[in-house]
Amino acid sequence: MIITSSSGFFPGRSLRGLRRSGIRHASMQRSVRFLRNGGKPPAAAGRRILRARSSLITNPEDFEVGRFIGSYGFMNVTSFSSFNLRGLSSGGGLEELDVRYSPEDIERLKVQDVGEGQVKIRLYEGRIVQGPLRGTRIIFKVYPGLRAGGVEADMMAANELNCHAFLQGETGRICQNIQIFLGGFETKTGEQWLAFRNDGIYSAADYAKIMGEDVLKYRTEQRSWNPFDWEQKMTRRRKFVIKLLNGAMGGLAYMHSNERLHQSLGPASVVLNTIMEKDADYLVPRLRDLAFSVDIRYSSLDTSPGVLSEGLWRRASAAGAFTLLEKRAFGIADDIFEAGLLFLYLTFLPFCESGAMDGLSLQRLFEGTFQLDLEAAREYCLADDRLREAVKFLDLGNRAGWELLQSMLNPDYRQRPIAEAVLSHRFMTGAAL
Structure with a gap:
């Protein structure tokens, strides 16, 4: 199923600002990085992650990972060869969910110059098994490690974490119309597992x-x-x-x-x-x-x-x-x-x-x-x-x-x-x- 975005049409992300430049912004990555001492995801073994927000759940042992829900990746749409679309002609984007195409989707893709990005995000169900939020259902959003996802995955995970921490922490209140971030962990392979309250799939x-x-x-x-x-x-x-x-x-x-x-x-x-x-x-x-x-x-x-x-x-x-x-x-x-x-x-x-x-x-x-x-x-x-x-x-x-x-x-x-x-x-x- 193909879903498009903003200046590509719609969901997930247009990737208008994402480029494969290879630039490493170490200060951004490290400012809100998980500690690199996690274990394999299902056991959620590892050390605490965020140095920044004590209210977030930072112990991997507090989580239990459930079934795999799905995955999605990003593709850059750089041009349309048969259409005059000013909104997409320079860096619009397309998000693909579960990487399945109908014949109609394939026909549409034939008139586009498409480059597939490296960042593949996986989603899992889970729950919190310890602490005051024990039993809370969660959704894990998993960013690939640096080797698999490149610097973009690192920056995307850091930016998402940073934004949620700011909106939930420094503002002093929680908006009911923004997904609630609860914590997460990083595995030994560098994957970032971000945990959100499961308010619907x-x-x-x-x-x-x-x-x-x-x-x-x-x-x-x-x-x-x-x-x-x-x-x-x-x-x-x-x-x-x-x-x-x-x-x-x-x-x-x-x-x-x-x-x-x-x-x-x-x-x-x-x-x-x-x-x-x-x-x-x-x-x-x-x-x-x-x-x-x-x-x-x-x-x-x-x-x-x-x-x-x-x-x-x-x-x-x-x-x-x-x-x-x-x-x-x-x-x-x-x-x-x-x-x-x-x-x-x-x-x-x-x-x-x-x-x-x-x-x-x-x-x-x-x-x-x-x-x-x-x-x-x-x-x-x-x-x-x-x-x-x-x-x-x-x-x-x-x-x-x-x-x-x-x-x-x-x-x-x-x-x-x-x-x-x-x-x-x-x-x-x-x-x-």
């Missing part, structure tokens, strides 16, 4: 895929096509999606208020505690995948950029953002653009039958074919019966959804709203329903 990408299959099944089986039943289903779906988007934007607003960018926001980077639409009242979306987060405190902006943020600041310079104030504003607006792509994805894919549209095609349509002219894109989608429910959703409240989407995807970064403004928009408050 489904992502927003999984939800969209399942709902698309639901639409296809419903229409294929032609359940006497009860218009009332269908409208009830769509009403529940709209409420669920709006709550999902509110949670994701709430997490992003919290990060921005604490001087951190996400920089890899997409459907795969939003984890859900339920995908049952009847349980929407209990839905709590949480942001994850903070490996590419960027510190935008002025003291950090005034230093040389790290390898993981080089792409961001190149784009900032290209957009005319040179001063510290302008660079900070650009970074926030860049996250909002990614959030706009997430908004687009979640207002289309769960409402369209599976196969009618995918994330990459959606980005090609809006960014490539229509150059972010949403009125023209709307007319095109309205003519396709398979996309009509998505158009109806965005049309609610005198086209409130289109209005918000247009502002988030504004080509001028200075004109994009901040996260708090997105949350207060009438489409997001549910006033348009």
Whole structure:
């Protein structure tokens, strides 16, 4: 299954700032590194890891590793040979999950110049077996060691750990819309095992895929096509999606208020505690995948950029953002653009039958074919019966959804709203329903 990201389309990570430069940033790696004395993962044997946060669980013996859940890696998409996609033409990205491709995926890849990255991340279930959190279910996110994953894996693990430690420690409070980091350990082979509280294994990408299959099944089986039943289903779906988007934007607003960018926001980077639409009242979306987060405190902006943020600041310079104030504003607006792509994805894919549209095609349509002219894109989608429910959703409240989407995807970064403004928009408050 192929999932794309931000300036590639969507989840996980676009890798816009990641380059195979071979540069070693030792100070960054060592500042929050696990001690290199761990043992094999299932036994979780080794020594304590973090020197920084005593509240984190740092003893490998406190963990029990369970079943393997899956893995994902990253591929750099450097160009599209058959499409005019300014958003992907220089360093967009594609995330692959479980490395399985459909024939349609293969056809799409034929028109791209793709380079596979070294970083392959594995996921395991687990639990805490000692201490006050004994019995707590966790998800292990495993970064490969330096030999297998290169310097990028080291920097990504360190950056993710550092960001979570800051957001949970120095801020003095915990945001319910960001995944909770509990600790971890490092093995003798250098693998970084980061432990997060298990608040669900489904992502927003999984939800969209399942709902698309639901639409296809419903229409294929032609359940006497009860218009009332269908409208009830769509009403529940709209409420669920709006709550999902509110949670994701709430997490992003919290990060921005604490001087951190996400920089890899997409459907795969939003984890859900339920995908049952009847349980929407209990839905709590949480942001994850903070490996590419960027510190935008002025003291950090005034230093040389790290390898993981080089792409961001190149784009900032290209957009005319040179001063510290302008660079900070650009970074926030860049996250909002990614959030706009997430908004687009979640207002289309769960409402369209599976196969009618995918994330990459959606980005090609809006960014490539229509150059972010949403009125023209709307007319095109309205003519396709398979996309009509998505158009109806965005049309609610005198086209409130289109209005918000247009502002988030504004080509001028200075004109994009901040996260708090997105949350207060009438489409997001549910006033348009």
